[in-house]
Amino acid sequence: MIPGADEARSLVLDEGTVPERLDRVLARVFDDLSRARLQGLVREGLVRCDGIVVRDPARKVGAGCRINLSVPAPLPAEPLGEALPLAVVHEDEDLIVIDKPAGLVVHPAAGHEDGTLVNRLIAHCGVSLSGIGGVRRPGIVHRLDKDTSGLLVVAKNDLAHQGLSAQFADHGRSGALERAYLALVWNVPEPRAGTIRANLARSRHNREKIAVVRDGEGREAITHYRVEDVHGEGGVTALLRCHLETGRTHQIRVHLSHRGHPLLGDAVYGGAFKTKAARLSEPARAALDVLGRQALHAVELGFLHPRSGERLRFESPLPADFSRLLAALG
Structure with missing residues (x-):
């Protein structure tokens, strides 16, 4: 053609x-x-x-x-391509897996019109992007918050977009999709392994926040967690591994905060716990200040390749700021 x-x-x-x-x-x-x-x-x-x-x-x-x-031939992508750094974990003709650093916005929006992951992908993929919905652009099938680091998969054509979207819509209930996050939280959850089921919706008081709502309202949200490590005398903080059964906006952050275990560094959902930093050692307080974000990392991502059916699984090492904090809490 x-x-x-x-x-x-x-x-x-x-x-x-x-x-x-x-x-x-x-x-x-x-x-x-x-x-x-x-x-x-x-x-x-x-x-x-x-x-x-x-x-x-x-x-x-x-x-x-x-x-x-x-x-019709695909239209050029509306966002402009920008040749900026991109940590590519895997790439083929259908998809690309990225290890997203904290601070990188996924998609252009008000206040973040450029420099986003999408801008970088357009420049990186170039003509290998085919028309998704008639536009030559990367297909975002899931997102990570701006200040959450870790693994994210993006479709490069319609076929991949359909296949990946179906897996994310199923939320891994069929076993095809795996998503795991590491989270540093205040206090130690009891029980130390369990499931949080609490519907989520946009907060009525602050439209920029998500809130837990009553059954029958909002959207179903399910988070499975397990305590991996405990720090400090009496368990000041804990490292959790979280698996998502649903993928709602801010889900892990809201669920854990709702249970009384907000993420370290989460200014939106953990502001009331700022004074707990006084219980940390001086090196840990310094490392938390340097982190300057919620301590959440998408550490594992697994799915079936939308074309071949092959099971793919990726792991991401903790970024330096998260590792320093973890070591300081040690």
């Missing part, structure tokens, strides 16, 4: 084919495009059945129908 040109695709349905929705037929045959993307192409008048433009994705098509599809 000529770069920048529309791509023409066609198929003829076999004799004996049972009448079926057009969008389902297209999604089954052209599985590198999402069903939503194909429905959009139909509505844009880019699909012909026996030479006639069809704009209804639910239109039934059957035996002998000749279908022609025109796929």
Whole structure:
């Protein structure tokens, strides 16, 4: 195909084919495009059945129908590419796994229009990005907070975006997706291994915060945790390994704060615990000041490759600021 040109695709349905929705037929045959993307192409008048433009994705098509599809060349990504450092853990034609440093915003937004992970990915991937939703851009299937470090996977085409999105939507309940975080918290949770089930929603008092709400409100949120280590006399702080069964905004931070164990350095959900820093040793207080963020790191990420079905699993070493704090708490 000529770069920048529309791509023409066609198929003829076999004799004996049972009448079926057009969008389902297209999604089954052209599985590198999402069903939503194909429905959009139909509505844009880019699909012909026996030479006639069809704009209804639910239109039934059957035996002998000749279908022609025109796929527009991907539009340039709206955010601009920026050739800035990027810690690539794994990359292939479908996806890229990044070890995100703390302080890096994932997607452009008000106040963070450039310098984001997306800007860096556009520059790094270049022409290897294909049209996700018709735009040449990386497909963000999950995010990490600006000040959370660790592993993040990004899709480079529609097929990968569909496959990864399905795994993240399932939240690992089928066993395909694994996500683990290391968190440093105040006090030692009891029991030392357990599950936090508490629905989350945007706070009514501060729209920039997430809050625990009553059952029947908000969205289901489930966090599994296990105490890995305890520091200080009487257990001033503890290192937890957390596994997500759901992936809500600020989930680990809110759940642990709700249980009385906010993350060290979390100014949003742990502000009431600032005075507890006085119980730390002088080296630990200094290391916490240097950290200057919530002590949360996405340490493990596993999933099935959306094209090959191969199980991929990655681990990220603790960043220097987190390691220094952990050693000082020692």
